[in-house]
Amino acid sequence: MMKLELGSFPVNFVRFGSKTQWKAGVLEIDRDGLIIDILKDSRIKSVALELASPGDSVRITTVRDVIEPRIKVEGPGVVYPGICGRDVTTVGRGRTHRLKNVGVVEVAAVPLYTNPGMGGYVDRTLIDMRGNGDLSPAFSRLHNVCVVLDVDETLDVHDQNHAAHLAALYVSDSLGNATRHLVPPEIETFELGEVDPDLPKIAYILCQHSPEHHAGSVRGWGDHLYGLTRLHSPWVIHPNELLDGALSFDNSWGFVNNPLLNEIYFRHGVDLNFVGCVVIRTRWSSQAEKDVTSQQAAKTARMLGAQGTVVVGMVGGNDFMEAIRTAQACELEGLATTFVVLEDDPNEGGSAILEPLPEVKSIVSVGVGRAEQKAAPVGPVERVIGGNELTLDLSTGLGNVAADGTLPFFRSGLAWTSLDSRTSCFDY
Amino acid sequence: MISAIYSLALTTGAPRVIQAGRIEHVCGDPSLSPEQDREFGAAIVETALQSLTTRVSEPTLFIPDQDRGYTD
Numbered sequence: 001m002m003k004l005e006l007g008s009f010p011v012n013f014v015r016f017g018s019k020t021q022w023k024a025g026v027l028e029i030d031r032d033g034l035i036i037d038i039l040k041d042s043r044i045k046s047v048a049l050e051l052a053s054p055g056d057s058v059r060i061t062t063v064r065d066v067i068e069p070r071i072k073v074e075g076p077g078v079v080y081p082g083i084c085g086r087d088v089t090t091v092g093r094g095r096t097h098r099l100k101n102v103g104v105v106e107v108a109a110v111p112l113y114t115n116p117g118m119g120g121y122v123d124r125t126l127i128d129m130r131g132n133g134d135l136s137p138a139f140s141r142l143h144n145v146c147v148v149l150d151v152d153e154t155l156d157v158h159d160q161n162h163a164a165h166l167a168a169l170y171v172s173d174s175l176g177n178a179t180r181h182l183v184p185p186e187i188e189t190f191e192l193g194e195v196d197p198d199l200p201k202i203a204y205i206l207c208q209h210s211p212e213h214h215a216g217s218v219r220g221w222g223d224h225l226y227g228l229t230r231l232h233s234p235w236v237i238h239p240n241e242l243l244d245g246a247l248s249f250d251n252s253w254g255f256v257n258n259p260l261l262n263e264i265y266f267r268h269g270v271d272l273n274f275v276g277c278v279v280i281r282t283r284w285s286s287q288a289e290k291d292v293t294s295q296q297a298a299k300t301a302r303m304l305g306a307q308g309t310v311v312v313g314m315v316g317g318n319d320f321m322e323a324i325r326t327a328q329a330c331e332l333e334g335l336a337t338t339f340v341v342l343e344d345d346p347n348e349g350g351s352a353i354l355e356p357l358p359e360v361k362s363i364v365s366v367g368v369g370r371a372e373q374k375a376a377p378v379g380p381v382e383r384v385i386g387g388n389e390l391t392l393d394l395s396t397g398l399g400n401v402a403a404d405g406t407l408p409f410f411r412s413g414l415a416w417t418s419l420d421s422r423t424s425c426f427d428y
Numbered sequence: 429m430i431s432a433i434y435s436l437a438l439t440t441g442a443p444r445v446i447q448a449g450r451i452e453h454v455c456g457d458p459s460l461s462p463e464q465d466r467e468f469g470a471a472i473v474e475t476a477l478q479s480l481t482t483r484v485s486e487p488t489l490f491i492p493d494q495d496r497g498y499t500d
Contacts, residue, residue: 285432285450285452286432286433286449287447321433321435321436352437355439356439
């Protein structure tokens, strides 16, 4: 049903020039042209494009998203479908081109929503480009093209989000488009073909936080699946749709460069049969709704033919309940399940995971994040892209430090689904 | 403990857990009329008070005596 070719154009050097083009690993960007186009949106007061390459003494603050420039050159739909009003046609077929090793970084002090309880965080993600991935394992290894935006703050918050992300997508599309008529140096084919029927059938279940309750709106900004962020029932997704960016925002780059998804895919036909993905939403507000979600997710996996599942939930607290209950429901349906999750801070006196359930016996931890990040101070940098101050305690909003100075600890940020943690066990 | 996500409350070891509404309105239900909303909340609180005089040997769930289908 779905066959996708991914053509990769590796980049090892980025510079500004008179024309946006890719040639032999060098990406040249027409900065002035892009700026003129972005400023046609009157909601953007000003914009700058800045470059940050691996190893640079640079921190990037108020990061809202990192996007891999991709473009569909054959087949229906557009990459990153649905978000910001983009075409919602089902993706995952044909051919997509991408610039490898590049991130378009959306930099803007725009909160996701203005609910008093959430404090209007703008310090969402912080990238430190030094140390070959010591601090920001995934993003510091990319050539980052930062779209630094000043959005009209008198607008409705949803409008501000829309304007900021639209500008970042415009840069991403423009860079990707430079490869449209070129022959990719690397091509991979993604197809779930027929395989030996004796291979164990595996489903991959993703647990994504919905901002619906935090935002008080079904249109709250957060992880978008075909442009929807609201709570929804378990949704069957082909992995090719994820590769074309059906799930986007907050960590658009990470969602299309998911090492776990890629590994399962590559092993299709080798030692497993990948039957598909299911996306569930977390943060339903009643026990019954959480139980419906997790039980229906397990049922869905079984109807796909799964004999085993990998349930991934980079979530904690309230959201954690749907994730672990999905793993539990899968086990109770007879599906051998591995639960991949982050741990809570052991220094806060609780257990490593919020609600251990006896049926969930196989757990992979991606690390503690915050506690490790308290460990050591981080020295100053020469340059900052984005806001000049960082907030140390996101829950109280207290403790401002200069963004270019010494930090008492390093924390990559509060990104609900960020795969970028300095204690992650995934080797980027 | 009065909790909307009572299964979690039970695992924390709280001896008496009272099943309640939703996370954002634990002892009320804004979809009901003001009178019904008050009855809804009163039933939960009364159940909580009664549970305090009930002997328990392990974490126990108390379900308020009403049938409103409030989890819709």
